Amino acid sequence: MTVNAKTEEFQHVELFGKYALFTNGCIDRSTVPEGGYCYDIRGPDDDPGELCYIEESVAVNHAGSILMPEKLQLPPSGRLDARDEFGFLDEGEMTLREFCEVHGLPYPPAKEKFHLRPARPDEAGLFYAQPPGEDERLGTVGHLQMDFGRGGKEFWRIWWPSDVKEGNYPAFQTELKEVVETLRKNVLKDSFAMERFRRRHDGKISGGGTQVQTDGGLLSVDLDGEDIDLTGPAELTFTGDLPELPA
Numbered sequence: 558m559t560v561n562a563k564t565e566e567f568q569h570v571e572l573f574g575k576y577a578l579f580t581n582g583c584i585d586r587s588t589v590p591e592g593g594y595c596y597d598i599r600g601p602d603d604d605p606g607e608l609c610y611i612e613e614s615v616a617v618n619h620a621g622s623i624l625m626p627e628k629l630q631l632p633p634s635g636r637l638d639a640r641d642e643f644g645f646l647d648e649g650e651m652t653l654r655e656f657c658e659v660h661g662l663p664y665p666p667a668k669e670k671f672h673l674r675p676a677r678p679d680e681a682g683l684f685y686a687q688p689p690g691e692d693e694r695l696g697t698v699g700h701l702q703m704d705f706g707r708g709g710k711e712f713w714r715i716w717w718p719s720d721v722k723e724g725n726y727p728a729f730q731t732e733l734k735e736v737v738e739t740l741r742k743n744v745l746k747d748s749f750a751m752e753r754f755r756r757r758h759d760g761k762i763s764g765g766g767t768q769v770q771t772d773g774g775l776l777s778v779d780l781d782g783e784d785i786d787l788t789g790p791a792e793l794t795f796t797g798d799l800p801e802l803p804a
Contacts, residue, residue: 562588562595562624566650569659570623570643577625578656579643584622590653590665594628597621598639611637624653626662692719698729701737709748712741 560582567578589595597615600607605618612635631637657664687697699718705711714737718725737745744750 558582559585560622561585562593563590563653566652567624567656569646569648569651569656571646572623572625572639572642572644573629575625575627575629576656576660577623578651578653579621579623579645581621583619584624589624592665593624593626593653595622595624596629598623599636608643609638609640611639626660693721696723697721698725701733703745705748705751712745712747 560580562584565580565582565584567580570577570579583597584595586595596611596613597619598608598621599610599612599615600618600620601609602618606620608620611623611629611631613631629637651659654664656662687695691697697719698721699716702715702717704713706713
């Protein structure tokens with residue numbers, strides 16, 4: 558079973574004079590933050606759960622994984638004998654964040670190119686046609702309208718450019734395409750994916766009527782260290798009309 562390094566509840570251990578986090582699961586390497594080092598532990602054939610050898614990666618007889626802030630020097634064989642080296646500290650379960658706090662280490666910041674959040678009620682106006690001059694005041698480049706079709710599995714989109722030309726540069730157009738393609742893999746996969754996001758994060762916008770529920774979200778996008786936007790400073794808005802589902 559693979560586990561997320563940022564959310565797993567580990568056991569605090571001391572190993573070769575270094576502090577580390579241990580789990581019986583296999584740590585998903587893509588979740589290991591920068592500055593962290595992850596290794597797998599191999600057990601013997603007669604007792605695969607015994608903690609014997611530390612290696613970069615183990616598929617057969619995987620006995621656990623460790624996460625630590627220091628790199629281990631593995632021998633040329635690629636297998637470090639760790640028998641009798643594990644010292645489990647009796648402190649209960651510990652997350653990566655708690656480990657960093659205990660040892661005075663900076664917790665790695667999340668690197669999010671796209672950060673999505675539900676819209677607040679006072680931001681509902683961003684999802685509808687604006688009065689004359691409002692697009693210019695907000696610096697709105699344009700409005701992207703998306704629809705999932707009658708069955709909720711289609712994906713139709715229309716781009717309505719505004720009169721504001723500043724900001725509608727090639728890098729923005731490339732980034733917007735990447736944003737939509739990225740969101741299509743999760744929250745904009747279909748109407749039901751957006752509904753799940755709305756239910757979990759309370760993104761309902763009132764006033765949608767009894768048959769149709771409008772959901773809204775705002776997305777911050779980082780482009781070469783600068784935020785780009787469609788409707789306001791550092792934020793991109795999207796809407797989708799969803800059929801009202803039973804509670």
